Amino acid sequence: MIGIAGAGAFGTALAVALARGGREVRLWARDPGLASRRQSARLPGVVLPGGVEVAADLAALAGNGPVLLAMPMQALRGFLEGEGRVLLGADLVACAKGIDLQVLKGPAEVMAEAGATGAVAVLTGPSFAADIARGLPTALTLACDGPEGEALQRALSVPSLRLYRTTDVIGAELGGALKNVIAIAAGVVAGAGLGDSARAALVTRGYAEMVRLATAMGARAETLAGLSGLGDLILTCTSTQSRNFAHGMALGAGVEPPVATVEGVATARATVRLAGNLGIEMPVAAMVARLVEGGIGVGDAVRELMTRPLKEE
Numbered sequence: 001m002i003g004i005a006g007a008g009a010f011g012t013a014l015a016v017a018l019a020r021g022g023r024e025v026r027l028w029a030r031d032p033g034l035a036s037r038r039q040s041a042r043l044p045g046v047v048l049p050g051g052v053e054v055a056a057d058l059a060a061l062a063g064n065g066p067v068l069l070a071m072p073m074q075a076l077r078g079f080l081e082g083e084g085r086v087l088l089g090a091d092l093v094a095c096a097k098g099i100d101l102q103v104l105k106g107p108a109e110v111m112a113e114a115g116a117t118g119a120v121a122v123l124t125g126p127s128f129a130a131d132i133a134r135g136l137p138t139a140l141t142l143a144c145d146g147p148e149g150e151a152l153q154r155a156l157s158v159p160s161l162r163l164y165r166t167t168d169v170i171g172a173e174l175g176g177a178l179k180n181v182i183a184i185a186a187g188v189v190a191g192a193g194l195g196d197s198a199r200a201a202l203v204t205r206g207y208a209e210m211v212r213l214a215t216a217m218g219a220r221a222e223t224l225a226g227l228s229g230l231g232d233l234i235l236t237c238t239s240t241q242s243r244n245f246a247h248g249m250a251l252g253a254g255v256e257p258p259v260a261t262v263e264g265v266a267t268a269r270a271t272v273r274l275a276g277n278l279g280i281e282m283p284v285a286a287m288v289a290r291l292v293e294g295g296i297g298v299g300d301a302v303r304e305l306m307t308r309p310l311k312e313e
Contacts, residue, residue, distance in 0.1 A: 001026055002155065003061030004068045005079075005087065007034055007054075009042040009129035010095060011070030014161075016043075016133045019051030021158020026053045028061055046133045059086045066091040066152055068123065069111075073098030073177070074266050076107055080114035091119040091148055093156070097176035097232075098263040099270035104277075106173035108143070119148035122169060123156070124176035125227040126235035128242075135160045141228040143172035164227060171223030174214040176232055180244045180264030181271055181285050182206030183236035187248020188291065192298050194252075202284065203237050209282045213271070216278050251291055252298055265292045283308060 002018055004011045007029035015027045027034075027048070034040060035054035039047050048054070061067050067087050071079060073096035080088065094107035103110070111120045125140035132138050138161050142153050145167045157163045166172055185206060189199045210233070211224045223229060236242040240249070244264040250257040268289040275282045287305060290296040296304075 001064035002066055002068065003064065003087075003090070004028065004070055005058065005061060005084065006068075006070035006095075007031065007040060007042075008070060009040070010127075010132075011068070012040045012043050012046065012048070013129035013133035014068060014070060014095070015052045016046060016049060017135065017138075017161050018156070018158055019049040020135060021160065022051075023155070023158065024051055024053075026055050026061055026064070028055050028058050032056060043129060043133050058083055062087050062090050066093055066119075066155060068093045068095055068156075069107075070095045072096060073107060073263055074101060076100070077103070077110045077114065080111060080116075085115070088115045089117050091121070091152065092116050093121045093123050093142070093152065095123050096263075097124055097180060098267045099174075099177050099274070101266045101270045104270055104274055106170070106177065108169045108173060119144060119146050119152065121146075121149065121152055122172055122176075123163075124172050124232070125164075126231040128235075128239075130241070132161065138162070139164065139227055139231075141166055141172050141226060143167070143169040143228070145169050166223060166226070166228075168220045168223040170217055171214055171219030172228040174217065174219055175210065175224050175226075175229030177263075177267050178210040178213065178271060178285070179229065179233040179236055180262070181268045181288050182210065182233060183242055183244035184248035184251070184262070184264045184268065184292065185284055185288050186237035187242075187245040187250075188252035188288075188298060188301075189248075190245075191249035191252025192302075194302065199237070203233065206284045207233060209284055213275055213278070213280055213282060216280055217274075247292075248288075254298075264288070268292055 067090045121144035
């Protein structure tokens, strides 16, 4: 049995894919009507297969196998310190991408500090919930530095969902977190009509910043070149399905963003603080933080980035 805590778009999509792949899934939802409707408002047209049991009690997920925590990064710590404490004895797999703004830590460390006694892992990589739910081929990274990683990889891999395993948890976490910041910047470039050449340059320099911070924090550079870094960066910087990219497009066009909260906004602020603590220069991430806070306009941001002192690549 695979438990999934969180019946939003991504949690529901994973439940659908795993059940279609022959896994028994127990999906915890706050919405009491989901069990009877068998359909989530977050994924229109997607019906839960028979292999998905909807549970109203979190305790029903514990003690039967791994539990996927499908919730935003900024909600993860509070969940585990509250109602999610009943899950701390299970093998936990976080599906969150980001850095906790209060404690400046990624999901693995947040789970460990909450008192998790089983395996701690992170599932990340280039994926849209709608694609996963439709059964379209998707490849993700499972990051786990313990011996349980191989068993988790086998349990969570199904024909439409292929998992690659790494022990570099920090690299996988930071790739998934930082790409959201760069995706906002790429969206700003698109929304402001600055051209594809500018977007390519922005994404490339943003990737360099991702590698710079991640390796300073102990990650391996090759992890950032994999699915959890470069792969996810490509996806989120080129598709309007990405909430972070769409948020940036709205900022660039000077209109109200379509979604009030996206992970990259909090992650940009956390990234600036982390980079400052480590003495690392991250001009693109810093500019995103200023843009989302309203501290600078798009025109001034472009001028500042383009007139920085010349340097070697």
